[in-house]
Amino acid sequence: MVHPEVARVADDIASMETRGAATIADAVADALATQAREGDAADPEAFRAGMRTAARRLYDTRPTAVSLPNALRYVLNGMEGGSVEALRRSVVERATAFREDLDRAQSRLGEIGAGRLRDGDTVMTHCHSTDAMAVMEAAVADGKSLSAVVKETRPRNQGHITAEVLADLGVDVTLVVDNAAHRYLDEVDHVLVGADAVAADGSVVNKVGTSGLAVSARDRGVPIVVAAGTIKLDPATLTGRAVEIEQRDESEVIDPETRADIGDIAVANPAFDVTPPRHVDAIVTERGQFPPESVVTLMRELYGEADEPWRE
Ligand code: RUB
Structure with a gap:
C-alpha cells in the first residue's frame, strides 16, 4: 500500500x-x-x-x-x-x-557559477530555479553587489518567488513582464536560468519562454548560463528518447468565463520548452562548467542505462 x-x-x-x-x-x-x-x-x-x-x-x-x-x-x-x-x-x-x-x-555549483559574475553585474532570470539562486547566493557571499531583472514568468508567476529570494539576498531587483525582456537585455550582463532536463546533445529543457529569451539574448550578445546539477542530465536521451513537455490545464492561462465569452478557441499551455545547444553558452554543474555539446561525456560517466526499476 x-x-x-x-x-x-x-x-x-x-x-x-x-x-x-x-x-x-x-x-x-x-x-x-x-x-x-x-x-x-x-x-x-x-x-x-x-x-x-x-x-x-x-x-x-x-x-x-x-x-x-x-x-x-x-x-x-x-x-x-x-x-x-x-x-x-x-x-x-x-x-x-x-x-x-x-x-x-x-x-x-553555486560556487562554480559565481565565478562568472563580477561585482556590479546585472543578471536576467526566468522562472525560479534553486540552482540559479545558488549561483547568485554564492556570488553575494563573495561580496559581489548584483542587480537582477526578473521576468515574472506567466502563467504561474514563479518570477515572484525569484524576486523575493533575490531581494532577501540584498540583490537590487526589478520585476518585469515577460514581454519586456528584450527591451531590458541591453542592460544585463548575463541570462541565468535553471533546467528541468538536459539532453545528450546539450539541449536544455526549462520553463516555457527560456528558448525565446535565449534567442533574444544571442541577438544582443548576452551570455546564457544554465545552472543545472547533474541530476538534470537525462540518460534516456542517450538512446534518442525525447523529453516529454508537460501540457498543463488551460485554466492557468485564461479564466474559464472569459474563455467562454471569447468563443470557439483552442488554448495551449506547454509548461516547458527546449533551448538548442547553440543558444547556450555554459551549463554549470557541481562537476564544473561545460559547453552544452560536451555534457554527453559527463552523462555517460555518471549514468548507465536509463532503467525503470519502479516498473519491474
Ligand atoms: C520550474 C523550472 C525551473 C527548473 C529548475 O518549473 O522550470 O527553472 O525546474 O529549478 P515549474 P531548480 O515551476 O513548472 O516546476 O534549479 O530549482 O531545480
Whole structure:
C-alpha cells in the first residue's frame, strides 16, 4: 500500500505546491524513505512491491523534470537486503545520501557559477530555479553587489518567488513582464536560468519562454548560463528518447468565463520548452562548467542505462 504521506507528496507535486526540479527530487527521495520506514510490508517481496508502487505514484505526477526519475532510480537501485529490516535500512540510507548529495551539489555549483559574475553585474532570470539562486547566493557571499531583472514568468508567476529570494539576498531587483525582456537585455550582463532536463546533445529543457529569451539574448550578445546539477542530465536521451513537455490545464492561462465569452478557441499551455545547444553558452554543474555539446561525456560517466526499476 502507498503510504498516505507518499500520496500527499505526489499530490503536492502534481498541483505545483512542490515545484522546481531539484525540490521535486528532494521531496520524492524523502517520500520513498517514509514509505520504507512506515510502510506495513510483512515480507521482503511485499516491501519491494510497495516501494515500486510508491515510486510509480510519484513518477506519474509531472513528466518533464528528469530529476524525478533520476531520484527514484538512485534510491530504488540501492535497495538491498534479505529481510524487511535490511531493505528498509538500505532505502532510508540511500534516500538520505541522495538528499545530502543534492544539497552539496547545489552549493558546489553555486560556487562554480559565481565565478562568472563580477561585482556590479546585472543578471536576467526566468522562472525560479534553486540552482540559479545558488549561483547568485554564492556570488553575494563573495561580496559581489548584483542587480537582477526578473521576468515574472506567466502563467504561474514563479518570477515572484525569484524576486523575493533575490531581494532577501540584498540583490537590487526589478520585476518585469515577460514581454519586456528584450527591451531590458541591453542592460544585463548575463541570462541565468535553471533546467528541468538536459539532453545528450546539450539541449536544455526549462520553463516555457527560456528558448525565446535565449534567442533574444544571442541577438544582443548576452551570455546564457544554465545552472543545472547533474541530476538534470537525462540518460534516456542517450538512446534518442525525447523529453516529454508537460501540457498543463488551460485554466492557468485564461479564466474559464472569459474563455467562454471569447468563443470557439483552442488554448495551449506547454509548461516547458527546449533551448538548442547553440543558444547556450555554459551549463554549470557541481562537476564544473561545460559547453552544452560536451555534457554527453559527463552523462555517460555518471549514468548507465536509463532503467525503470519502479516498473519491474
Ligand atoms: C520550474 C523550472 C525551473 C527548473 C529548475 O518549473 O522550470 O527553472 O525546474 O529549478 P515549474 P531548480 O515551476 O513548472 O516546476 O534549479 O530549482 O531545480
